[in-house]
């Protein structure tokens with residue numbers, strides 16, 4: 001392992017700077033994928049890649065790559081580091097950005113120190129990892145890994161009716177490269193944990209050995225609009241009440257589950273959405289996860305059965321559509337070990353763990369040995385402006401990333 | 412009672428014509444109060460008043476009056492007929508419009524026949540009866556009856572952030588008259604039932620003797636946004652799940668109630684409204700009604716108690732705000748009897764009944780003897796484009812209105 005270290009100040013400064021870009025009038029960070037706000041972040045990132053003397057490449061799904069190569073190693077499958085810089089609505093500043101900027105930081109530090117890797121090292125920022133505007137999440141890395149047809153992905157319709165491909169063109173990030181034009185030798189992603197485990201156990205580094213399965217669905221319930229004052233309870237076909245039954249069912253079932261299943265309804269809309277009109281339609285999304293594919297399938301089946309019963313008993317019709325479905329992923333054992341070794345060498349506490357969030361590493365694992373490094377998230381809070389990781393943890397994680405990257409690039 | 416009758420064709424033609432005005436791109440009838448669409452309806456109505464030779468007056472809350480008076484009766488407290496022409500979102504064409512256009516029809520028919528009333532007869536179209544854009548509902552008639560301060564009502568903020576007074580000015584219906592400038596001798600409102608009773612019992616005319624109490628609230632639940640994948644169920648403060656609990660509680664309790672309580676959640680919004688973010692906030696409205704004031708209060712108290720418990724058990728904070736609160740109203744016994752007599756004389760079946768919907772008559776009852784006439788609604792459907800009442804029922808109801816108006820105007 002290398003004894004080189006990253007510049008903690010430069011890394012922290014960039015995270016702060018990127019976190020100021022893409023704020024709405026209320027001050028919320030809303031760099032949702034391929035928006036004008038996302039463009040601001042992308043432009044700044046590309047500027048940093050250029051300042052660092054890296055080759056910049058953008059592929060047709062808008063993934064951005066900063067490539068460090070020279071005559072001695074060009075053409076070798078590269079070590080890839082990365083994550084994403086798109087955000088959720090009202091996001092924190094670490095989710096994704098930390099991994100991307102730490103990747104750049106690792107490369108810059110190695111470059112500045114005169115390190116001579118046997119392979120190129122690449123930092124990647126993948127498009128639409130969050131999936132809040134376009135489903136599925138991890139779209140850029142999924143397309144890059146060949147898991148989804150490019151044209152289909154470019155045709156994705158956003159929550160605001162926009163078309164992803166058109167938006168990429170509009171913001172100037174519809175690149176020329178074919179997704180997958182780089183064949184990674186290995187992929188390492190550093191990320192804030194976004195959960196409570198590391199903080200609770202007082203551990204500095206998570207060596208992520210697997211990642212739970214994700215099932216996203218959009219549910220549309222159709223009932224009958226009628227007058228809120230004149231329609232007896234027994235004569236109602238209330239789409240809103242039916243939606244509430246589904247939300248309660250999911251929360252109760254996941255809470256009672258012996259497995260670590262989680263279920264979330266994050267979005268909802270009623271139609272016509274008027275105070276004295278029984279909702280004729282309720283549209284909402286379900287995010288269901290479990291580290292065990294069998295359990296995840298059981299949850300999906302229980303939900304489907306509940307919905308069937310509800311449709312019959314509540315006089316509504318229910319349409320369910322899958323927006324994303326990813327099986328649990330097991331990461332590469334050697335890279336996980338390299339992370340542990342790096343932590344041990346640096347005198348940092350470390351544990352193996354599962355990722356509750358979806359990550360680009362989950363997609364790149366289809367085409368290259370991959371693993372992830374986690375650092376603690378204060379209070380386990382993420383997807384919230386209160387998301388926070390202390391500078392000492394940020395620097396520690398980035399140093400482990402640098403070490404693992406240097407080791408892999410020496411192969 | 413008069414033996415005169417209205418022109419069924421003219422009435423039906425005007426209902427159809429008004430129903431074509433104020434449609435959105437999807438063809439939905441959306442003449443919500445003081446919108447551009449509402450202006451279209453108002454302008455057409457004022458045109459008909461002028462064609463009928465009535466004096467047109469608009470008051471400061473935008474209520475429109477068509478006044479039939481002459482030298483022999485001017486200055487006498489008038490008989491007032493009326494309802495509203497604003498609509499819900501995706502409305503039917505009868506709710507409100509029928510009562511207004513039948514009022515005009517009754518006046519025109521009496522006038523054409525040379526009837527000489529001892530008092531003026533006035534047709535009124537009250538502002539914002541539906542209450543979907545601005546709370547409370549029945550706002551124009553409430554202000555007219557002195558039940559709400561004019562300036563407060565003009566300052567009402569709409570669901571779209573608009574200000575009612577500014578919108579009235581914008582559409583040209585901020586009139587000069589002080590609300591209450593007319594002191595009605597009596598008020599009669601004809602309306603489609605909007606419920607299932609008359610159709611189910613095969614009865615042509617409802618003599619409405621009372622009207623249930625209405626309680627509208629806006630509920631804001633604040634929880635904590637967090638990651639849908641990484642946050643264990645036991646650590647969540649999910650505002651959306653808490654909202655679902657309230658919706659289920661209301662539906663279960665109202666359904667099980669021995670009283671005819673109805674409870675509806677017609678509007679909802681989550682924040683940040685992203686698929687993989689636990690909702691930090693849920694905002695929704697509650698429409699609670701009961702014909703018995705004691706029961707209505709019990710329902711309100713049960714809801715408040717449930718909310719208190721929920722706040723404690725779900726780790727959320729809940730803020731409830733009253734948007735409208737009207738006690739049940741008993742109508743004038745003499746006018747109810749006149750309606751029954753009119754139906755009997757016309758050979759029409761008739762029953763006394765309660766109104767499930769709120770109506771302008773409920774407000775005008777504060778300042779003048781008032782009552783209502785109902786005609787059947789097919790399938791009990793209202794606040795829905797499928798709302799329908801057959802032409803024969805429309806004509807029958809309007810003839811009863813004409814007879815009762817003539818009788819009262821002879822006093």
Ligand SMILES: NC(=O)NCCC(=O)O
Pocket residue numbers: 095129130131137138194356357358359638639640687
């Ligand atoms: N890391 C992260 O928050 N990814 C977003 C995708 C998801 O897990 O919902």
Ligand SMILES: NC(=O)NCCC(=O)O
Pocket residue numbers: 227228229276506540541542548549605767768769770
């Ligand atoms: N008649 C009618 O639909 N009025 C609207 C007010 C209400 O009852 O919600």
